[in-house]
Amino acid sequence: MFNLEIKMITLSKVPALLLMSTVFATGTAQADVLDLSGLVGNANLYSLHNIVVGNNSIGGGIAAAGNISVSSHSVGTGAYGNYSVIAGNNFNYSNGSLAGGYYAGGTATISSNINLPNTPASAAPAMSFASTSSEVVKTSSAIGALAATGNARILNPYAPQQVTLSSGAGGAKSVEVFNMTASQFASINNLQSTLDSSITKSLIFNVSGNASWGNMGMGVLGGYNVLFNFTDATSVNFNGIQVLGSVLAPNALISGGNGGITGTVVAGDWNSTLTLGNKAFVASDVAGFVSAVPEPETYAMLLAGLGLVGFAARRRKNKAAAA
Structure with missing residues (x-):
């Protein structure tokens, strides 16, 4: 019994x-692993709204939930497979070349002087703009909530500033997080580092406020896996600057020219002639980061x-x- x-x-x-x-x-939730490139299907440029580009080149594919307009521009491939362009609505392209296929949820207007691959894609890609855009915003917020692990020591409190990056309490970490304002970063003219590159591989900069950067030397960041996260910015302008890293600004219009960004870019809107490289932010284990994407x-x-x-x-x- x-x-x-x-x-x-x-x-x-x-x-x-x-x-x-x-x-x-x-x-x-999936803890610790930050994979920005994977989140946006390996697109070089992803926009939650619209993309307007011209007079330069993009190393990888591009995707936007709204309209995409491209002129005098070459676009690589690799977004969500072998797509060069994925537009949730209309796609207008004049004078340039596409390395891969394209898809438009609305109307595609392609001029006759466009160099296209032999078999451009036409089927809808296996992705959801609504879901991806939602996860992008959540990811930016989660990164922005991270506590700083590194120090950005300002040696001169008056612009132009000399700033030295170093590890914080507990010594060097594989990923160092720095929290700064956009104005602090914009005034840097001499960026230095005492980081141990044999241990530290990735740098995350949480930048608060709207940004307008130009003529800033970032050479010291060249050997690192770098992400600039603009969680609350509505406007980010890069002019005459080579940004060595990836940029996450899901609520901002990114504009500018006469320069470039070497990594993955996620923007609210994009209207720029900046050159984009295709050096994706490498997926990294980030202490304290919790992804919104289920395993x-x-x-x-x-x-x-x-x-x-x-x-x-x-x-x-x-x-x-x-x-």
Whole structure:
């Protein structure tokens, strides 16, 4: 009798426990790994709204939830597979070349002097602008909430400034986070570093406020995996500057020219003649960062949990009917 009672209690609790584990599984987030390029399908430039580019080149593919207008521009490939351009709405292209295929959810207007690949893509890519844009905003906010681990020592409190980057308490880390205002960064004319490059590989700069940068030397950042995160900016302008790193500014219009950005760019809107390289921000383990994108294992756990809940419920029902 004692054993039977234990079995009945255990069986009655199984569905509830499995359901609880399933609920917790759906809320579990992928911890620590920051993969900006993977989040936007390896696009070189991703915009939550519109893209306007001209008179320069982009090393990889581009994608925008709204309209894309390109003139006198060459665009590489690699966005969500082999796409050069993915436009959620209209795509207008004049005078340039595409290395891969293109897709437009609205109307595609391509001039006759465009150099296209032999078989341009036409099918809709396997992606969702609504989902991707939502995750991009959440990711920027999560990065912006990180506490600084490194120090940006300002040696001269008056512009122009000399700033030295160094590790904070606890010594060198594989990823160092620096929190600065856009105006502080804009006034730098001599950026130096005492970081141990044998340990520190990635640098994240959380930059608050709207930015207008120009004539800034970033050579010291050349050997690192760098991300500039503008969580709250609505306007970011780069003019006459080579930005050595990737840029995440999901709420901002990025503009400027006479320079370039070497990495992945995510913008609210893009209207610029800047050259874009295709050196993606390398996926990195970042202490304290929690991604909003669930792990594949989470979905597997959810399905398995629901299956076991159903099995246990049917078993109880059959036993009750047989009694």
